[in-house]
Every structure is written in C-alpha cells, then in structure tokens.
Amino acid sequence: MSKYIIKGGNKIEGKLNIRGAKNAILPIMAATILNESVSIIHNVPDISDVHFMIKILESIGCKVSYSDGTLIVDSSFADQVEIEECYVRKMRSSIIIMGAMIGRFDYTKISYPGGCAIGSRPIDLHLKALKELGIRIEEDEGFIKCYKDNLEGNIINFEFPSVGATENAILAAVKATGITKIYNAAREPEIEDLQNFLNKMGAKVKGAGTNYIEIEGVRKLRKVEHDVIPDRIAIGTYMIASALTSGKLEVDNVVISHMEPISDKLRSAGCEIEYKNGGLLLKPPSKIKSIDLVRTSPHPGFPTDMQAQLMTFMTLSDGISVFHETIFENRFMHCAELSRLGANIKYITENICMIKGVEKLRSAKVKSPDLRGGAALVLAALTIPQETEISNIYHIERGYENIENILRGLGADVLKIEEI
Ligand code: UD1
Numbered sequence: 001m002s003k004y005i006i007k008g009g010n011k012i013e014g015k016l017n018i019r020g021a022k023n024a025i026l027p028i029m030a031a032t033i034l035n036e037s038v039s040i041i042h043n044v045p046d047i048s049d050v051h052f053m054i055k056i057l058e059s060i061g062c063k064v065s066y067s068d069g070t071l072i073v074d075s076s077f078a079d080q081v082e083i084e085e086c087y088v089r090k091m092r093s094s095i096i097i098m099g100a101m102i103g104r105f106d107y108t109k110i111s112y113p114g115g116c117a118i119g120s121r122p123i124d125l126h127l128k129a130l131k132e133l134g135i136r137i138e139e140d141e142g143f144i145k146c147y148k149d150n151l152e153g154n155i156i157n158f159e160f161p162s163v164g165a166t167e168n169a170i171l172a173a174v175k176a177t178g179i180t181k182i183y184n185a186a187r188e189p190e191i192e193d194l195q196n197f198l199n200k201m202g203a204k205v206k207g208a209g210t211n212y213i214e215i216e217g218v219r220k221l222r223k224v225e226h227d228v229i230p231d232r233i234a235i236g237t238y239m240i241a242s243a244l245t246s247g248k249l250e251v252d253n254v255v256i257s258h259m260e261p262i263s264d265k266l267r268s269a270g271c272e273i274e275y276k277n278g279g280l281l282l283k284p285p286s287k288i289k290s291i292d293l294v295r296t297s298p299h300p301g302f303p304t305d306m307q308a309q310l311m312t313f314m315t316l317s318d319g320i321s322v323f324h325e326t327i328f329e330n331r332f333m334h335c336a337e338l339s340r341l342g343a344n345i346k347y348i349t350e351n352i353c354m355i356k357g358v359e360k361l362r363s364a365k366v367k368s369p370d371l372r373g374g375a376a377l378v379l380a381a382l383t384i385p386q387e388t389e390i391s392n393i394y395h396i397e398r399g400y401e402n403i404e405n406i407l408r409g410l411g412a413d414v415l416k417i418e419e420i
Pocket residue numbers: 022023024026093119120121122123124125126127160161162163164165186190304305327328329
C-alpha cells in the first residue's frame with residue numbers, strides 16, 4: 001500500500017496543463033470496439049483506470065499501445081465476447097463496455113458489477129435502454145447475457161439522467177437499424193466528447209450535451225483520430241489547492257462551459273476567476289467565504305465529483321456551509337477523515353452535512369476512502385504545516401495523473417512512499 005507524506009503550508013501556484021478527462025476517455029475506449037479498425041486518441045491521461053481499460057480491450061483481442069498520452073487501439077481482430085468477471089468487479093465503470101460489445105457482436109456476457117463504496121450503483125437504467133433497443137437480456141448467477149436478436153432504433157426515456165446509461169444507450173444505438181431517440185439524457189460534457197469521437201468514425205449522433213439525443217444507425221464505421229477534452233474535475237481540484245494556499249493558478253486549456261458549475265462555487269467562496277486565451281486564471285480569496293448551500297446535481301449543476309474537494313475548501317471558511325449530496329447515497333466517507341484533520345463537520349442526515357469553518361487543520365494519519373475523497377484529503381494536507389500521511393492512495397491514482405509531481409511542480413512538499 002503506497003502513501004503520500006505531505007508537509008503543507010507552501011503556496012500552490014504556477015502554470016498547469018492537464019490531460020484529458022477520465023470520464024471522457026473511458027467511454028471513448030469502449031467505443032473503439034465499434035469501428036473494427038484503428039482509433040488514435042491523444043491527450044489520454046496516464047491513470048490506473050485507463051490502464052485497466054487497456055487490459056479489458058486486450059482481453060477481447062484488441063491490439064493496444066499507449067505512450068506519451070497517445071493511445072492507439074486496433075479493434076479489427078477483436079473476437080472474445082465474454083468480459084472476465086475480475087475486470088467488472090475491479091472497475092465498476094467498465095460496464096460501459098456493454099453497449100459497444102453488443103453493437104459489435106451478436107452476443108456478449110459480462111459480470112454484474114455490484115455496488116461500490118460510494119453507493120449501490122444499480123444498472124437497471126443501462127439494461128432498460130438496451131432492452132428498448134431490442135437486445136434480449138438474461139440475468140444469470142451474477143452475469144448479464146446480451147443477445148442481439150434484433151438491434152433496432154427506438155425511443156428511450158430515462159427516469160433519471162444517468163451518465164453511464166446514456167453512454168451505453170448511445171454505444172448500442174450507433175449500429176442499430178433506424179433512429180434512436182433518448183429523452184432525459186445526461187448532459188455531462190464527457191457525453192458530448194463521446195458523440196464527437198463516434199461521429200468522427202462515421203456515426204450519426206446529435207444532441208449530446210442536451211437532454212435529447214438522436215442517433216441514426218449506420219452499418220459501417222472507420223478509422224478515427226481524436227483529442228480528449230480536458231479534465232474539468234482534475235482542474236477544479238488543483239484550483240482549490242491554489243485557492244486554499246493563497247496561490248495563483250494559471251490553467252492552459254479549459255472549456256469555459258465545462259468549468260462554470262465549479263467556477264461559480266469558487267467565486268462564491270471569494271476566488272477571482274478570469275478566462276483568457278483558452279485558459280483560466282485563478283486568484284485566491286483573502287478570506288475564504290462560506291457557501292450557504294452546496295447541492296450536487298447532474299450537469300450543468302454542481303458535480304458530485306467535486307463535492308469532497310469543495311468540502312475541504314469550506315472546512316477553512318469564515319462560517320457555516322451545508323452540503324447536500326443528491327447523486328450517490330454514500331459519498332460522505334471523507335467527512336470522518338477530514339474530522340481527524342480537525343474539520344468541524346456534523347451530519348444532519350445521511351446525505352446532508354454541515355461544515356463550520358475552523359482557523360486551521362491539524363496533521364494526522366488518514367486513509368483515502370475513494371477517489372475524490374482521497375483528493376479532498378490531499379487538499380487538506382496542503383494547508384497543514386506538519387506532515388500528514390495519506391494511505392490507500394491507489395484510489396487517487398485511478399483518476400489523477402501524476403498528482404504528486406504536478407503538485408511538487410506547483411510548490412508542494414509531497415513525498416510518495418511506494419510500498420508493495
Ligand atoms: C459517472 C461518472 C462518475 C460521476 C457520475 C455522476 C464515469 C466513468 N463516471 O458515473 O465519476 O460521479 O457519473 O456524475 O463517467 N443509477 C441507477 N441506475 C442505473 C444507473 C445509475 O439507479 O442504471 C443511479 C446511481 O446509483 C447513482 C446515480 O444514478 O446514484 C448516478 O449514476 P450515473 O449517472 O449512472 O453515474 P455513473 O455513470 O456510474
């Protein structure tokens with residue numbers, strides 16, 4: 001189990017250039033199965049979730065190479081239709097491979113992903129969407145067997161705008177006959193990036209980024225080259241690192257509309273944010289202002305993936321902030337660890353908590369509870385002049401490329417201790 005030792009107190013400031021979004025590259029990697037050809041993808045982050053997805057693609061017969069942020073997948077000879085259970089168990093989001101698999105093959109079998117730390121995360125909406133498209137599904141001893149009796153466009157109405165279910169529906173519909181209409185689709189920017197990738201390979205998808213998506217099925221797809229959008233969550237995390245430590249941060253490459261739900265909250269906390277030349281400049285607040293209410297919601301609301309990091313920010317604010325997590329039922333595991341570091345957090349209900357800002361946090365040994373909760377602990381440690389030890393950092397490495405080197409480059413004193 002590796003860990004970080006962070007001696008905080010330094011300003012986190014300078015220039016930042018962040019690679020592509022984890023939540024965009026994973027569905028795009030699934031989509032490479034569809035073209036039976038080569039996909040060249042640039043700006044791919046070097047994170048463990050990407051390496052994991054590479055293993056899945058290789059396990060079905062794809063040839064994959066990855067170096068210097070460029071991923072090349074040749075899916076021409078993919079021929080294995082069963083996804084090994086260990087993959088889906090280890091990375092829940094690998095379920096997004098299901099739509100692409102059944103788009104390409106007549107049959108596929110994948111293990112039921114089960115719950116995960118942040119919530120039970122059922123896949124009923126994914127299965128409903130595939131069934132609407134004519135896929136016959138048998139659930140059998142923890143496995144899902146999908147049969148492509150008749151893949152035909154249809155109307156899909158989501159009762160909740162699930163990101164993964166929207167992506168699975170799009171991936172399956174790309175090669176269906178006729179037109180698929182998705183209502184109440186998730187609007188996350190990463191879905192728009194998936195659409196752009198698919199259209200470059202010859203698919204006909206429109207509307208992603210809005211709550212209505214239309215897909216006209218096509219028979220054949222082709223070779224594709226694509227650049228992944230910047231990771232709004234990683235950028236938001238580093239913005240808070242600077243804001244917490246009175247540093248100025250310049251980010252090279254951002255999409256303003258992707259950043260706004262996050263920037264809006266940081267402005268409420270007293271940050272100044274200026275967009276210029278395709279990038280962003282953050283100036284820290286002289287005093288961190290509390291935010292009355294932070295409620296997570298689907299895009300363009302405030303993202304659940306930034307909830308834990310913003311909570312760390314509020315632990316040092318000048319007043320009381322209330323956090324309401326509406327997307328996942330168990331996404332407050334970082335609260336207990338932040339409390340160990342001296343934060344004043346009280347639960348109101350399971351998914352509402354109140355944070356009263358304190359003058360300063362104090363060092364302790366803490367454990368990353370999950371990916372974003374782990375990032376929240378790193379942020380807290382950056383404010384503490386003594387050494388803070390954070391274990392279970394494999395969670396953090398799932399989604400943050402090279403976080404210790406990036407932070408060091410911005411002035412932090414971070415040591416990674418590798419333990420096998
Ligand atoms: C994606 C993101 C994750 C982010 C989340 C919400 C990826 C790889 N992961 O996860 O980082 O936190 O969106 O923005 O893109 N639900 C159901 N039934 C379903 C599907 C989902 O009840 O069939 C529920 C989930 O349990 C959860 C909520 O819907 O409570 C949101 O889940 P969803 O939008 O599907 O998130 P993911 O795609 O899993």
